[in-house]
Structures are given as structure tokens and as C-alpha cells.
Amino acid sequence: MATPHINAEKDQIADIVLMPGDPLRAKLIADNYLTNVKQFNQVRNMFGYTGYYNGRKVSVMGSGMGMPSMGIYSYELFKFYDVKKIIRIGSCGALTKDLNIYDLILVNSAYSDSTYAYVQNGSTDKTITSSLNLTNKMEEIAKKEEINIIRGNIYTSDVFYKENFSYDEIINKYHCLAVEMETFALFHNAKVLSKEAACILTVSDSLVTKEEISAKARENNFITMIELVLKSI
Numbered sequence: 001m002a003t004p005h006i007n008a009e010k011d012q013i014a015d016i017v018l019m020p021g022d023p024l025r026a027k028l029i030a031d032n033y034l035t036n037v038k039q040f041n042q043v044r045n046m047f048g049y050t051g052y053y054n055g056r057k058v059s060v061m062g063s064g065m066g067m068p069s070m071g072i073y074s075y076e077l078f079k080f081y082d083v084k085k086i087i088r089i090g091s092c093g094a095l096t097k098d099l100n101i102y103d104l105i106l107v108n109s110a111y112s113d114s115t116y117a118y119v120q121n122g123s124t125d126k127t128i129t130s131s132l133n134l135t136n137k138m139e140e141i142a143k144k145e146e147i148n149i150i151r152g153n154i155y156t157s158d159v160f161y162k163e164n165f166s167y168d169e170i171i172n173k174y175h176c177l178a179v180e181m182e183t184f185a186l187f188h189n190a191k192v193l194s195k196e197a198a199c200i201l202t203v204s205d206s207l208v209t210k211e212e213i214s215a216k217a218r219e220n221n222f223i224t225m226i227e228l229v230l231k232s233i
């Protein structure tokens, strides 16, 4: 079988999928952490791999950037490949000066002003929560490994380059700590299809201080997140 965007058989994809935005990050996870790896997708270079971590079958696949891309891949994985759980591993921009570059955010809920949910099924929900089960498990592992994480809400935006945009309401009314571009669509799809989704993010830049992470530091922090997520599944 195949979907319009994933050329794989059902049994080639595990029931849990880790999704970084960048498909090359998916390859990095597969190459460095999984054994007995098989590539299951290369359509549009959105690489997907399945392998084993401590005997547990797990898949990794890029989501691409933005809700349309995440929306397509997560929907197809959940609906047509019987995937039960998806964990996004991404980056975000800080909206508060209390967050530092490199901080890890474990997402409680995603707020969005996007029409994604409304167009998808008529939902007017502006905030969608993560799976408590997956999120609590990640927090438990973080505590055990003494990895500092901040649990909080994030804003999922449709637009990276904005003119004269105020984040005041997003920060004060919706209590968002950071901005990224995919999670709301992932959580919405999980809810619609009765599946589980969670998300962990590294702060890669700050909209307050304008500081930015280097590519090398981003990779190091990415490794902390991968290890945390793999140990929690």
C-alpha cells in the first residue's frame, strides 16, 4: 500500500513515530540510535526509517515545516498506517525573557490562531493538549536523568516572517512560552483520530533578546532530546 505522500507497507512502520521537522534529523536518529534500520520512505525526500531501540520497534520521520506539512504526514501515519503515538522533537523561539536558549520545553498544550482545525473538521478549539500519558512519561525520565525541562504551553504559528505582530495576547491570555509552527496540527489530528501525541522542543532563538543558537549547539541539544524521548517510549 501507499498514501499520496508515504510509499511504505503497513508493517514497515512502527506504532510509535518520532518526528523532527528536518528529515535529515530523522536520518541522524536512525543512524546513531536504532539497530536493524530500514528506510520506509523517500517520497519528496521526507525520509522515514524504522529500527529498534532496546528491542522496541520505533520509526522516525521528518514532518517538514509548518502545519500543512505536519498535518499531512501525521494524518497519514495515524489513519492509514495505524500509528498510535507520535512525538514531535523540534525547536522553538522564546516569547519570554525567562526562557534561555537551549532550554527544553515539554509541551502541555498548543494554542493557535490558525484555521487548521476549523478547516479540518469544523473545530473552533484554539488550544489542544498533549497526551498526558506520553508527556508525564517524558517528565519522569527527565527527572531520573536530571535533565532540566520546563513544562508549558506553546503557540503554533502559520507565519514565520511577520510584519508588526503583537504577541501580547498570546503571552498574557494564552500563557504561551514559545512559538513554533507544527504542534497544533499534530495534536488536532491525534484528537480527531483518537491517537496520542506529545512534543518536546529546544529553544533555538529568542524573540525577546534576539539571541540565536549555533548549528552545533542545536545539534547537541537535539541529542539530549532524542535520548530523553527514546528512553521514555
Ligand code: HPA
Pocket: 091, 092, 093, 094, 157, 159, 160, 179, 180, 181, 204, 205, 207
Ligand atoms: N518562530 C517560529 N518558529 C520557530 C521559531 C520562531 O522564532 N524558532 C524555531 N521555530
